[in-house]
Amino acid sequence: MSISERERMTEQYQNIVVEQRGRVGLVTLNRPSALNALNTALMNELVSAVRDMDTDPGIGAVVITGSAKAFAAGADIKEMSSKSYMEMYAADWFRHWEDLTRLRIPVIAAVSGFALGGGCELAMMADFIIAGDNAKFGQPEINLGVIPGMGGSQRLTRAVGKAKAMDMILTGRFMDAEEAERSGLVSRVVPAAEVIEEALKAAEAIASKSKPAAMVAKEVVNAAFEMGLAQGVVFERRVFHSLFATEDQKEGMAAFSEKRQPEFKHR
Numbered sequence: 001m002s003i004s005e006r007e008r009m010t011e012q013y014q015n016i017v018v019e020q021r022g023r024v025g026l027v028t029l030n031r032p033s034a035l036n037a038l039n040t041a042l043m044n045e046l047v048s049a050v051r052d053m054d055t056d057p058g059i060g061a062v063v064i065t066g067s068a069k070a071f072a073a074g075a076d077i078k079e080m081s082s083k084s085y086m087e088m089y090a091a092d093w094f095r096h097w098e099d100l101t102r103l104r105i106p107v108i109a110a111v112s113g114f115a116l117g118g119g120c121e122l123a124m125m126a127d128f129i130i131a132g133d134n135a136k137f138g139q140p141e142i143n144l145g146v147i148p149g150m151g152g153s154q155r156l157t158r159a160v161g162k163a164k165a166m167d168m169i170l171t172g173r174f175m176d177a178e179e180a181e182r183s184g185l186v187s188r189v190v191p192a193a194e195v196i197e198e199a200l201k202a203a204e205a206i207a208s209k210s211k212p213a214a215m216v217a218k219e220v221v222n223a224a225f226e227m228g229l230a231q232g233v234v235f236e237r238r239v240f241h242s243l244f245a246t247e248d249q250k251e252g253m254a255a256f257s258e259k260r261q262p263e264f265k266h267r
């Protein structure tokens with residue numbers, strides 16, 4: 001992407017910064033004065049940007065990140081506080097942002113600092129989280145008289161188990177990076193100053209693989225949350241069989257036999 005294209009993309013957005021680094025899309029939440037509190041404008045820009053990346057043949061993976069101090073400190077309390085029950089229920093607030101979990105290409109959340117409430121939920125909507133050693137995760141909504149509202153109770157429980165999820169949601173306590181890794185919430189912890197670099201490296205590695213294989217790998221792993229084991233194993237096996245219809249499978253296995261790096265077509 002040329003600098004002018006990148007500047008144009010950035011001009012489209014006020015609450016995020018959108019960049020392309022090789023075959024990786026990088027989205028940085030950009031509301032530093034509010035610790036990247038997630039308001040409607042930011043979420044709509046985020047969904048729009050990652051949807052464009054998802055259909056861009058030149059992008060194979062996405063990284064979403066925030067600032068050193070905050071990935072996102074939650075939903076924007078000031079925007080939310082005056083809403084009525086019927087305003088929330090009639091608009092079914094947050095439903096549309098579940099689209100973030102339906103992207104085809106892999107998404108990595110690079111988390112430094114606070115990932116609280118909606119910020120933790122947004123990170124858990126990614127395919128995996130790389131955390132800086134200063135990261136603090138939490139679902140402290142109970143302090144505000146509410147509960148998680150964008151999948152937090154469901155994804156946190158599946159990620160760390162009932163005991164820790166219940167502890168965090170009922171007490172509102174934060175979980176540091178070490179506990180988050182130990183609990184399975186994050187895939188790895190790196191020095192905070194290196195988290196974006198590490199996430200970009202992981203995303204570049206993913207984007208260098210076969211795109212159809214990466215897309216279906218994400219799909220079958222996520223299916224484990226929705227299917228029984230026997231059904232999931234059959235689904236995985238059928239998808240494995242289907243990859244033998246791709247050029248990338250032929251190229252990947254031929255490259256191994258010929259002792260060379262594969263040149264995937266990424267389509």
Ligand SMILES: CCCCCCCCCCCCC[C@H](O)CC(=O)SCCNC(=O)CCNC(=O)[C@H](O)C(C)(C)COP(=O)(O)OP(=O)(O)OC[C@H]1O[C@@H](n2cnc3c(N)ncnc32)[C@H](O)[C@@H]1OP(=O)(O)O
Nearest residue numbers: 034035037038039040073074075076077117118148149150
């Ligand atoms: C219905 C309308 C649509 C809503 C918008 C769309 C949302 C999309 C996402 C949906 C998420 C689903 C719902 C979710 O489950 C519910 C929530 O997330 S509720 C919020 C949960 N988060 C919190 O409770 C954390 C609140 N913040 C804090 O506790 C502290 O800020 C901190 C993170 C511990 C840091 O403390 P400090 O270092 O002391 O910093 P400050 O407190 O001074 O904060 C600096 C500055 O940022 C502002 N700010 C921080 N967090 C938020 C926030 N969540 N919303 C709005 N503003 C926030 C804070 O007010 C300060 O601003 P200033 O006062 O200086 O102007």
